[in-house]
Amino acid sequence: MKHLYPPFLAFLFSTTLTVAQPTSTQREADLSRFLQDLFPVQTEGIDYQAVFDVLTQLYASPLDLNTATRDELETTYILSERQLTNLLAYRAELGNLLSIYELQAVPDFDLNTIRRLRPFVTVASGPRLFGALPTPTDNYLLVRYERILEEQVGFSEAAPNKSGKLPTRYNGGPGQLFVRYRYSRPRQFSFGLTFEKDPGETWVWQPANRRYGADFVSFHVQLQNRGRWRNVLLGDYQMQAGQGLVLSAGFALGKNAETVQTVRRPTLGARAYTSLMESGFFRGATATYAIHQNLDLTLLASHVRRDANTADDTIATSLQTSGLHRTPSELDDRGSLAETNLGAHLLYHPRQQVQFGLTMLRTTYDKFFQRRALTYNNYEFTGRQNLVIGLHGGYVWRNWNFFGEVARSSGSRTNSGGIGAVGGALASLTKRLDMAVVFRHYDRNFHSFYANAFSEGSRNINETGAYLGLKYSVYRKLTLSSFIDFYRFPWWKYLVDKPSAGFDYLVQARYMPNRQTAFSFIFHDERKEKNLPGSKTTPREVVGTTRRNVALNADYKPMRSLSMRSRVQWGSFQYAGRAASNGFVLVQDATLDYRRWSLSGRVALFGTDDYDSRLYVYERDVLYAFSFPAYFNRGVRHYLLVQHDLNKHLTLWLRWARTDLTNQETVGSDLDQINAPHKTEVKLQARWRF
Known part of the structure; x- marks a missing residue:
């Protein structure tokens, strides 16, 4: 491989730069900046909380540059196919890297890429100047408390109504409490225990009703790389295989400002589940065994109770994913549907350039599942049992990465039997131009409950589409990127009373004149068809x-x-033939780092005509917390975030945020309503590193 530094020079280069390794505060700032760049504007079909959880988990357990596979490195969403190929070739020819900054010796790696990659990678297994050092262990206890200071209707005293009955109120107090203990050594073992109580929920110890103090309790125990046993995991987990048509674990960023690298799903196997989302995970056991050096078999078994609306003791009509259990009706839905999953994944990977896999997942419910008798539900899953079988493959040729997966579902009723398929390629066409192409087709009766393959909608069903993404480096300081995506929906959707179609495109320009300054411009245009509000026809009138x-x-x-x-930021939403709803937001952020202190703040002025023209702006939050609120109505929002490293063991965070509305007398609705034109949120967090 030409243009590589000799090993000795690379060694000297890396050892002289290791002193520049970032502090934990700098790494957290890098993570926050990276997340803001990924989410410049909101797009549909992305579970932002799941993506955030994955990235923060990667931040907590950085990848070792000397042992990470190509699929693992792709989860950072940063490296192009050319950079991945060059890095793997560099490792193969010259051996282990001595420092993160030795990446400057790898062709096509620049300082900006290395800085963006820095929060998610480390060099732990390579040789050191003074001998081998053990992989660092992450051992911490995290406690977080947050609440809204104003009184919401759900927490107010209830007066009898005209019929003499008391109106509904939340059962518990307004505070939210989160406790997590984690002890792990990357690629070796992990133990985690999480407790969470949402606002309005109560602490109850009723083992007979599956309540163990906090409303949500999650744990896992994981062992990795024990001989042929590549991975053994007990407790709560997720599984990522192929392009996510059968099993997807949240590594799905979809369409966003990173127009190329985020469309392919990496095969990562089972991962411990550490999110606070109370749905979308398995609970049980999974194990991956190396039958041969190039052949892995993964088996999984799970039994978990899901929140669901039930018509009676034998029929479930829909799943509830909010995880909230504050009122009698929400408690009635809690754990009302038992779900059992049995699955397997066989992966053949003769080398990092080739992989083939076979995936199977059988899901069984203890109640008959049948959605409400509405036209758009005609092809939805009905029955007690669903089986999905998929085949996936990938091939890397030079700077091209081809990928694809096809799956078929079959259930206990005749409305199953659909096909899902997705395929495409990533390519570094030149040193300056990267490209992504993705085609997908999901039948209206394709049912895969743990799928999250590339799509426009939030589920892989009733959709056909084609995507093209490009990224072009005009020169070192200026990058242009864009995507265009066409899609159609062969059957009705929620609030769309006919087969429909649409497209959207995004254009972004990013200019970095120096290390301290960056400018970016983003334009996103989305065209879809929806029911016209107020339409009295049957079916309702559908317009663009x-x-x-x-x-x-x-x-x-x-x-x-x-x-x-x-x-x-400016946004608008318009139904064809009607006036547009417009909105704007002006935001000023500042972050000051001084020794062991970090102080961040924001002032935002916003105004929208209504909720249709709402604007989403990412906000910096305490570590492992996510904030991406919708700005709508008219007013001012500001927050202050303080972080202090008291000593090498204890770090404290305090976040105060407030929204003041100028055109409304209340905030929120129903039980969440505040009878005042403002809302104040306070969050306290402490982390003790053992």
């Missing part, structure tokens, strides 16, 4: 809609310890 978002960002550092970000 247009949603647009424009955002301008400026990142700059007036001084070494002070980072600033300014943002202007």
Whole structure:
């Protein structure tokens, strides 16, 4: 491989730069900046909380550059196919890297890429100047408390109504409590225990009703790389295989400002589940065994109770995914549907350039599942049992990465039997131009409950589409990227009373004149068909809609310890033949880092005509917490986040946020309503590292 530094020079280069390794506060700032760049504007079909959980889990257990596979490195969403190929070739020819900054010796790696990659990678297994050092262990206890200071209707005293009955109120107090203990050594073992109580929920010890203090309790025990046993996991987990048509574990960013690298799903196997989302995971056991050096077999078994609406003791009509159990009706839905999963995944990987896999998942419910008798539900799953079998494959040739998966579902009723298929390619066409192409087709009766393959909708059903993404480096400081996606839905959807179609496209320009300054421009245009509000016809009249978002960002550092970000965003939503609903937001962020202190703040001025023109802007939060609120109505929002490393063991966070509305007398609705034009949120967090 040409243009590589000799090993000795690379060694000297890396050892002189290891002193520049970032502090934990700097790494957290890098993570926050990376997340803001990934989510410049909101797009449909993305579970932002799941993506955030995956990225923060990767942040907590960085990948070892010397042992990470190509699929694992792709989960960072940063490296192009050319960079991945060059890095693997560099490792094969020159051996282990000595430092993260030795990446500067790898062709096509630049300082900006290395800085973006820094929060998610480490060099732990390579030789050191003073001998081998053990992989660092992550051993911490995290406690978080948050609440809304104003009184919400659900927590107020209830007065009898005219019939003499008391109106519904939340059972518990307004505080939210989260406790997590984690002890892990990357690629070796992990133990985790999580407790969470949402606002309005109560602490109850009723083992007979599956309640163990906190409303949500999650745990896992994991062992990795024990001889032929590549992975053994007990407790709560997720599984990522192929392109996600059968099993997908949240590594699915979909369409966003990263227009190329995020469309392919990596095969990562079973991962411990550490999110606070109370759905979408397995609970039981899974194990991966190496039958041969190039052949792995994974088996999984799970039994978990899902929240569901039930018509009686024998029929379930829908699943509930909010995880909230605050009122009698929500408690009635809690764990009302027992779900059992049995699955297997056989993966053949003769080398990192080739892989083939066979995946199977059988899901069984203890109640007959049947959605409400509405036209758009005609092809939805009905019955007690569903089986999905899929085949996936991938091939890397030079700087091309081809991938695909096809799956078929079959159930206990005649409305199953659909096909799902997705395939495409990533390519570094030149040193400056990267491309992604994806085609997908999901039958209206394709049922895969744990799928999250590339799509426009939130589920892989009733959709056909084609996507093209490009990224072009005009020169070192200026990058242009864009995507266009066409899709159609052969059957009715919720709020769309006919087969429909649409397309959307995004254009982004990013200019970095120096290390301290960056400017970006994002334009996103989305065209879909929806029911016309107020339509009295049967079926309802369906018209075209247009949603647009424009955002301008400026990142700059007036001084070494002070980072600033300014943002202007405008959005609109319009039904064909009606006036557009418009909205804007002006945002100013600042972060000051001084020794063991970090202080972040924001002031945002916003105004929208209604909820249709709402705007989403990512907010910095305490570590492992996610904030991506919708700004709508008219008013001002501001927050202050303080972080202090008290010593090498204890880190404290305090976050205070407030929204003041100028055109409303209340905030929220129903039981969440605040009878005042403002809302104040307070969050306290402490982490003790053992």
